[in-house]
Amino acid sequence: MLIFLGAVYRDWGAAVHSAYSGARSSDVLVGCESSVALENDHVAILMCTYNGGAFLRAQLDSISSQSHGDWSLHVSDDGSTDGTHELLRSFQHLQGAHRVHLYAGPGIGFVANFLSLTCREGIHAQFFAWSDQDDVWHEDKLQVALKWLRRVPAERPALYCGRTQIVCEAGAHRTFSPRFTFAPHFRNALVQSIAGGNTMVFNLSARALLVEAGWHVAVPSHDWWCYQLVCGAEGEVRYDPRPWLMYRQHAGNIIGSNTGLNNQLKRCRMLLEGKLRGWNTQNICALEKMQHRFDEKHRRSLALFKAARQQRLPWRLLNLLRARLYRQTLMGNIGLFAAALLKKI
Template sequence: MCTYNGASFLAEQLESFQRQTHRNWTLYVSDDGSQDQTLHLLQVSSIQWGGGGRLQIVEGPRRGFVANFLSLTCRTHIKADFYAWSDQDDIWKEDKLQKALVWLKTIPGHIPALYCSRTELMCESGMLLGYSPKFSLAPHFSNALVQNIGGGNTMVFNQAARELLQEAGDNLAVPSHDWWAYQLISGAGGKVHYDPVPTVLYRQHDENLVGNNSCWIARFKRLRMVFQGHFYEWNTQNIHALETMRHRLSQEHQAKLTQFKAARRQKFILRILGFQRAGLYRQTLFGNLGLILATLLKKI
């Protein structure tokens, strides 16, 4: 878990860890310089949990949330068979870890594997607001190139997936750690499973409303970001990061990355044909309409 001035809701998240039906876990927290009561709450929980290293705190890199999650993932002293990312202000459902591990254990250990799920949305006070979109199309690198289907707060992955992330390192300039994980693991021929049943209560704030793409306001905000060039910039960052790990991508996905990268620079017709050859798709009708619009406007 990564923290930064998260005292307002941290206790509820820590309590949800304690309620997990899967009990064999250790919590590592990378704090990015909190100035509120975050560290105090963590230290109190560590004592209440009986010590023994069940909750361990390290200092984050102070370069933003993406660098914090990637640096924590890359810390070599942390060793386990499976790993889960957590935000500081959500609430995990009691069977989150157990459900993820049931699927992950069906995948041979040498194959990178990533579990993620839908979320149930709640406001700051904890009142339930609905659900994130329910995706039905299969996870794939052609989808990962233009969309992230799983929030990092739902992700659980095996050691083989972690080794990929460690090899890529924590100095990447990518828009988000979770989108990067989906791209890298799917691109390397790993297995990705999207669970349509929510495993996390995802707390919505004014500053993270765009993370909830289930309402029309958030969708139009995302569309505005396309017009402003943010989507183009994010794709540029992701492509550069994927190029550093091209040797880990399957031959099929190396070709798709090349097609995607080349098509972005092409004129109108060739750009459309290039994206078709790469097989790009998003999970919803509205998302695909936005993808078509971004392609037409050269904003992808």
């Protein structure tokens, strides 16, 4: 049995590398930096807040300093009881009510808040950017994203995302989020989210997928969900290895970074406790309701993944190998293999 499992893992790794070693994200990014006129491309910035008064001002200042000036800010607050409302109203007064729009969130968590804001009627734009309340954007964040997004035909879903610079509560540099090298793909999206929603900018076609799925969909995170939908619908995804925002780590973070030994151990514990399996169950259920938008090969990968989760060894491993699922790092693929062995996927 050990010999068999070793052979399966070796073949699994070979399949991943042979399929994707020629499609590195650095290759996908070639030619995206030539100048494009962006001034007429309106971006709706979708920010969700909850008791973010301690850091919100710095994020608002970084938004107002964007080199791409054609934006509007839409903020959904989930019932803040600190100074968040006052900061937002002050910013609205400064920028104008035509540019800054404030809404009451559903009050049932950050995923529902982001998705309900994304699906809200009356927000009109060519592009959409998710924003957290406690980051600081580089002044060219939107401009860099739009230089790539403008190259994708408007009828095709497109998602830009990337790395972050991780800073401490006071704003001092700590590290960077992991740099991923394999190209984004649905077979990756099924088992991994490659970027935070705070880095994501997407076009109107990608938003249409999210709207069709609805904001009540039960998924573990809005950013992972967007990555899965866009990949499944044969859209284009760009992962930018350069960070264009400072991601602030503090005690109030709902989801922390995945760097450092403590965070890695935390994720291992979550895997053993079955949280990863629960998240996959949610994602699969939601994806099946949208698979009419997917390419046939992606529907097949989804079906193989769903079936494998219920099967016994060695069929579980064999069907996962057939599905050719992969994560972005060696340790991530080892973790995926371990989760399959333990029936925790």
